[in-house]
Amino acid sequence: MSIPSDVNVVWKPQEGSQELFLSCPIFEVLYEGTRGPGKTDALLMDFLQHVGQGFGPEWRGVLFRRSHPELADVIAKTQKWFPMIFPLATYNKVEKTWTFPDGEQLLLRHIKTVDDYWAYHGHAYPWIGWEELTNWADDGAYRKMMSCCRSTNPAIPRKYRATCNPYGVGHNWVKRRFRLPTHRGIIIRDARDSDGELEPPRVAIHGHIYENRILLDADPGYISRLRASARNPSELKAWLAGDWDIVAGGMFDDVWNPKRHVLDPFPIPSSWRLDRSFDWGSSKPFSVGWWAESDGSTVRMPNGRDLYTVRGDLFRIAEWYGCDPREPNTGLKMLASDIAKGIKTRESAMAASKLIAGRVMPGAADSAIWDEENGPSINADFEAEKVFWEKADKSPGSRKQGWEQMRTRLSNADPAPGVRRREKPGLFVFRTCHDFINLVPVLPRSDTDLDDVDTDAEDHIGDEARYRVRSIDKRLKQRNF
16 A cells, blocks of 8 residues: 655654564564564554554553663653654553544553463553563563453454564573474464463564665664674574574573483482472472482483482482462462472372382471471471471572582583493482473573573473482582592
8 A cells, every 4th residue: 555645754663674563463472583573663663553443442451671771762762752653642651551533542650470460460452562582581471461451342452462573581481482493484273371362362573774875874873883882692683583493581491402401301320319399489389309419320211221320419309389270380389388288298198109118308498487486397397297307408598509500410411422321420300300391491591690590581390300400419518628
């Protein structure tokens, strides 16, 4: 459709990804790629193109950033474009809400975690937008807010829109959700939720800086400044190539190999040490992991092959993750005494199945359970049920050291180049430990400290495993003296 020559065009999509994004009829669309193709402008215009179309106050949208300060750039762009396109539109600085002549509204808000959803529970927004989606460590708030994308008017489009670059703490979950980079431009129609029900269709549209001729013609030095400001090679690849295959945001994604690390369960030799580790949580999930520590002996695998182990190899053989199955990163709010009873019940079942034969020793637990600030400690409740723990090492620097030790052990699972057998102790996981396999390999690094995991991520199993790895390395060092 051509635009009449006497019409003053304030903004129009550039050919390529902007046009595709604004015209896409799919419910959930991610506009991803390099820095600079005009993703934020396109996101705002995606909402604005339905203003003045007869929907009135029923056309209502909300655009999210992760924090209030991050809204500044979005607000500045709306103040640039909206008055030019709709001169009678008004902006309420206190409410951070744009209201248009026919009553349409766009709310500019911040949302950090899934708990913040409750401020919007029951609201109806046929248009919901997310700016820089990889800034969220997990998909909790993103998925929860989808329930608010609705309208009683069947003629109004329902649109769930987001923008992002690769990299950031949410790199891995966004990559998985949109199956990037292999499914760029391919509509995903077979995704299912935790109940096995089909989810609405979704698609990722890729944008590149070289599409934005307006920017590059006006600012030829933009790409050079991007190169200079990137903090590391991965960030540079994300910004200039939109590369989703970089090691970005993950603490373990470059050392995790499920073909090497994930094993079918096997009978644990009687000479191996068996213990458990624990990370406490009530409103947040708790995590219990059962571990077998090899003495270097060989075991026969279910497929009939021999598994040659190294003294100190650590195998996660079972787990109990106390997470609400309906809400990511939400605890079961169980009493410590009930968790202790659950541990004993599970260990009895393991003994009956001859997996561990009742040989579990006390292992490392979050030292916070020994605190007595508000009466008897949590550990006292465990001990009352005859469940005992050892204090995990939480000395200064132990957190970062623990992550690095886990990385080292995962790396040790592969033999060195040119070496037939492994020589250093590794870390392995039984295939039945689904929560570890799903959560730990994709733990994001902190965006401000790349040697640490982002504390907003669902890191409870990671912490619990880290306690165990720290304890074995400490014990091995003591044995060597």
